[in-house]
Amino acid sequence: MKLYYLGPLGTFSHMAALKYKREEIEEYIPKSNLYEVVKAIESDPQNIAIAPIENSIEGTINIIADSLTEQKIHVIDELHLSISFSLYVKKGTKLEDINEVVSIAPAINQTSKFIKKHNFTYRYSDSTVQSLDEIDEHTGAIAPIGLEATHDQVIALQQNIEDYPHNTTRFLVLSAQEKPVEKATDSILLVTPDQDKPGLLASILNTFALFNINLSWIESRPLKTQLGMYHFFVQADCSADDVEMKKVITILKTLDFNVKVLGNFDKHI
Numbered sequence: 001m002k003l004y005y006l007g008p009l010g011t012f013s014h015m016a017a018l019k020y021k022r023e024e025i026e027e028y029i030p031k032s033n034l035y036e037v038v039k040a041i042e043s044d045p046q047n048i049a050i051a052p053i054e055n056s057i058e059g060t061i062n063i064i065a066d067s068l069t070e071q072k073i074h075v076i077d078e079l080h081l082s083i084s085f086s087l088y089v090k091k092g093t094k095l096e097d098i099n100e101v102v103s104i105a106p107a108i109n110q111t112s113k114f115i116k117k118h119n120f121t122y123r124y125s126d127s128t129v130q131s132l133d134e135i136d137e138h139t140g141a142i143a144p145i146g147l148e149a150t151h152d153q154v155i156a157l158q159q160n161i162e163d164y165p166h167n168t169t170r171f172l173v174l175s176a177q178e179k180p181v182e183k184a185t186d187s188i189l190l191v192t193p194d195q196d197k198p199g200l201l202a203s204i205l206n207t208f209a210l211f212n213i214n215l216s217w218i219e220s221r222p223l224k225t226q227l228g229m230y231h232f233f234v235q236a237d238c239s240a241d242d243v244e245m246k247k248v249i250t251i252l253k254t255l256d257f258n259v260k261v262l263g264n265f266d267k268h269i
């Protein structure tokens with residue numbers, strides 16, 4: 001089995017891929033952007049992908065959340081990774097020479113205090129490690145701590161530049177095929193209302209509360225066809241096969257919500 005991830009080697013996604021140890025994985029394949037990571041499993045349903053969904057500073061990684069609403073993808077596992085950044089520059093460059101930084105958007109947002117403090121302008125790249133190829137005498141890259149060991153043309157000028165300590169990103173393992181599990185610890189539902197009416201979100205949450213089901217993630221993404229209409233992601237601390245969960249799904253459907261089980265998995269963090 002192949003595991004696709006956002007490359008090149010050394011990205012946080014690569015670290016998450018290596019942390020996701022499974023005997024069946026024979027090959028780790030880097031892709032050049034997050035769209036390509038998701039596309040890879042669509043055209044190759046035997047294989048799986050790993051992608052960031054949420055960061056403790058930045059929140060949801062929208063490219064991946066939107067892909068979950070648009071494509072036939074199943075979540076088969078999740079894992080968490082600690083995230084620390086360094087500012088990398090060309091060897092010989094000083095901090096006062098730098099006026100611009102480059103990185104993937106979530107990394108720019110997780111280091112915004114550092115960027116503002118130094119009055120840097122910023123530019124986006126497709127991944128943190130990709131940004132190392134874009135540095136020059138005045139441009140630095142924001143990328144995972146420790147990369148100077150494998151990239152000898154750069155040095156780390158500052159370390160741990162994230163806005164808050166204990167920075168963590170949650171990754172999802174994705175497949176175009178459902179993977180049945182004996183006893184799931186978590187399930188993710190995509191709940192989509194067919195029309196706007198008062199108390200939509202309250203009725204979703206009340207239904208889970210009625211059956212005493214604890215939720216670990218609630219997120220909304222716009223339907224994109226009409227302002228003010230949303231898909232709701234709900235992650236529950238139980239299997240989608242539990243009797244109570246089945247009742248929740250039935251009730252939500254009778255309340256005119258479209259309900260899709262995006263994931264039912266045994267969490268591996």
Ligand SMILES: O=C(O)C(=O)C[C@]1(C(=O)O)C=C[C@@H](O)C=C1
Pocket residue numbers: 006010011012013014052055061083104106107126127128129169
């Ligand atoms: O660019 C990388 O190193 C990635 O793996 C992507 C990514 C992301 O997009 O969230 C993953 C974890 C961190 O939150 C920062 C960047």
